[in-house]
Amino acid sequence: MINFGFSSRFGGVSKAPFDTLNLGFHTGDAAAAVAKNRELLKREIKAGSLVFMEQIHSDYVLEVTSENLSDFAKTAPKCDALFTRLLNVGLCVMVADCAPIIVSDSKQGIIAAIHAGRAGVCAKILSKCVLAMKSEPKDLKIIIGAHIKGSCYEIGDMNLGEFNAYKNGGFFDITAALRAEINALGATNYEISKICSHCDKNYFSYRRDGKTGRFAGWVIKR
Numbered sequence: 001m002i003n004f005g006f007s008s009r010f011g012g013v014s015k016a017p018f019d020t021l022n023l024g025f026h027t028g029d030a031a032a033a034v035a036k037n038r039e040l041l042k043r044e045i046k047a048g049s050l051v052f053m054e055q056i057h058s059d060y061v062l063e064v065t066s067e068n069l070s071d072f073a074k075t076a077p078k079c080d081a082l083f084t085r086l087l088n089v090g091l092c093v094m095v096a097d098c099a100p101i102i103v104s105d106s107k108q109g110i111i112a113a114i115h116a117g118r119a120g121v122c123a124k125i126l127s128k129c130v131l132a133m134k135s136e137p138k139d140l141k142i143i144i145g146a147h148i149k150g151s152c153y154e155i156g157d158m159n160l161g162e163f164n165a166y167k168n169g170g171f172f173d174i175t176a177a178l179r180a181e182i183n184a185l186g187a188t189n190y191e192i193s194k195i196c197s198h199c200d201k202n203y204f205s206y207r208r209d210g211k212t213g214r215f216a217g218w219v220i221k222r
């Protein structure tokens, strides 16, 4: 069985401006509060262990295996996509405007968590992760959580190459770019959240608040 979900900013112990369920250590929040929040998430989703990433806006994809699990659970690996075949390991992606993407391949029993901001989308990290998973499009389920939408994500004159097609004036439509990528992959089983993290105060938004927390997308196989 595969379960997945997305946290909001509520239910944790962090103080303002990280209130309350901040899952990111790199934000400037008290480390003890973040550790407690991660423990709360782990308990909530009944995971044996959680693996987070040290997200670097790259297109690096890593597989969590029985060999590296204990290292990765202790020290988040530098990458922007994780996948695994292991049971009871919660894969987590932290965001505050970037798109959190959860992928599952029911046939192979593989799950993935992907961090896709502007850089990740333009590097097609979703496609690279699916390639690394060696998945058939028909076996894929793709879920994209709350992220900053095209009407709020201003990037000005920045040249995005082929992704300029998803610019509207100075605004970048991450949602449209990801939908096109999913279509190009040939995957038909997908859902994309309509929620804009920048507009909806139930979520952390880096663009809205600057110094703030991170919410997460998670997936686990049992």
Ligand SMILES: [Zn+2]
Binding pocket: 148, 149, 151, 152, 196, 197, 198, 199, 200
């Ligand atoms: Zn918005």
